Amino acid sequence: MSQTAINAADIAIEVSGLSKSFNGREVVHDLSMTVRRGMIYGFLGPNGSGKTTTIRMLCGLLTPDSGEGTCLGYDIRRDADKIKRRVGYMTQRFSLYQDLSVRENLEFVARLYGMRGAPRAARAMIERIGLNGREEQLAGELSGGWKQRLALGACTLPNPQLLLLDEPTAGVDPKARREFWNEIHALAAEGLTVLVSTHYMDEAERCHEIAYIAYGHLLAHGTVDEVIAQSALTTYTVTGGDLNRLSAELADKPGIDMAAPFGTSLHVSGRDKAALEQTIAAFRSRSDLHWQQSEPSLEDVFIELMSRSKDNFQ
Numbered sequence: 001m002s003q004t005a006i007n008a009a010d011i012a013i014e015v016s017g018l019s020k021s022f023n024g025r026e027v028v029h030d031l032s033m034t035v036r037r038g039m040i041y042g043f044l045g046p047n048g049s050g051k052t053t054t055i056r057m058l059c060g061l062l063t064p065d066s067g068e069g070t071c072l073g074y075d076i077r078r079d080a081d082k083i084k085r086r087v088g089y090m091t092q093r094f095s096l097y098q099d100l101s102v103r104e105n106l107e108f109v110a111r112l113y114g115m116r117g118a119p120r121a122a123r124a125m126i127e128r129i130g131l132n133g134r135e136e137q138l139a140g141e142l143s144g145g146w147k148q149r150l151a152l153g154a155c156t157l158p159n160p161q162l163l164l165l166d167e168p169t170a171g172v173d174p175k176a177r178r179e180f181w182n183e184i185h186a187l188a189a190e191g192l193t194v195l196v197s198t199h200y201m202d203e204a205e206r207c208h209e210i211a212y213i214a215y216g217h218l219l220a221h222g223t224v225d226e227v228i229a230q231s232a233l234t235t236y237t238v239t240g241g242d243l244n245r246l247s248a249e250l251a252d253k254p255g256i257d258m259a260a261p262f263g264t265s266l267h268v269s270g271r272d273k274a275a276l277e278q279t280i281a282a283f284r285s286r287s288d289l290h291w292q293q294s295e296p297s298l299e300d301v302f303i304e305l306m307s308r309s310k311d312n313f314q
């Protein structure tokens with residue numbers, strides 16, 4: 001892993017053995033993680049895998065059944081109030097007032113946090129997030145991308161040290177997502193630590209480190225390159241021929257963990273290189289197909305992790 005001995009002052013989040021059950025069903029299992037200050041740390045995993053539950057435990061909103069840890073140096077069980085005051089949390093659902101204007105929403109947040117000069121603080125934030133000219137527009141009438149920028153502005157207004165962003169760009173178009181991420185990087189460059197959950201691969205690639213969680217289990221973490229290297233997947237990209245038929249023919253054969261179409265090519269991958277090579281040998285001699293060994297993409301790795309964890313945990 002990239003971090004060996006880290007100075008305590010450089011750590012934003014350090015938790016170990018976190019578990020949580022709802023109605024007798026464990027949704028987070030023995031989760032340990034470390035996030036260094038100033039990092040953009042991405043949280044990935046299928047729906048219902050425990051990302052939101054983990055985020056809520058990290059900031060003291062939810063008490064774990066077992067496990068312990070610190071967030072910004074404060075104990076997540078005992079010092080929840082201190083943590084909440086220093087953390088900006090952008091929830092998965094838009095949580096500002098739809099029938100208040102951009103300006104009113106921001107002034108409200110500023111007053112809620114007891115900030116002096118709320119109008120001035122709101123004005124500065126409107127400038128920062130590029131919403132000038134829209135300050136009197138109702139939040140509910142903004143486009144999806146602008147809503148998310150406003151929500152980000154609202155949760156950074158009280159000057160938090162840590163931002164928890166839960167799927168902040170779900171359903172937002174690529175250009176607005178890119179701008180949102182430029183802002184996240186600008187905030188991290190100013191020293192803020194950002195923990196962000198996402199289902200988008202391009203966003204995962206913009207994180208300094210990522211963690212993949214499935215069915216409550218943290219299955220992989222590190223930089224994108226490290227996570228890809230750890231997977232030890234052998235991957236081929238196949239073009240030409242009837243790829244749908246090839247995909248069906250390869251499925252369930254020894255050594256093939258995944259055969260998935262990507263545009264006009266098929267990604268074929270597996271963990272057992274020898275078995276994979278043996279299975280595809282027969283197909284490689286076909287003149288209509290072109291086989292090219294390639295580095296697995298992050299998506300290949302995640303799909304493989306997910307299919308494997310399904311067998312293990314369900």
Ligand SMILES: Nc1ncnc2c1ncn2[C@@H]1O[C@H](COP(=O)(O)OP(=O)(O)OP(=O)(O)O)[C@@H](O)[C@H]1O
Nearest residue numbers: 022023027045046047048049050051052053054092
């Ligand atoms: N308060 C609750 N009471 C009961 N069950 C809950 C509660 N909160 C979450 N769960 C369940 O725990 C599991 C994990 O949910 P969680 O919201 O943490 O997943 P997630 O990874 O954030 O999913 P998504 O990508 O869909 O947001 C789900 O099965 C969910 O239904």
Ligand SMILES: [Mg+2]
Nearest residue numbers: 051052092166
């Ligand atoms: Mg969630």
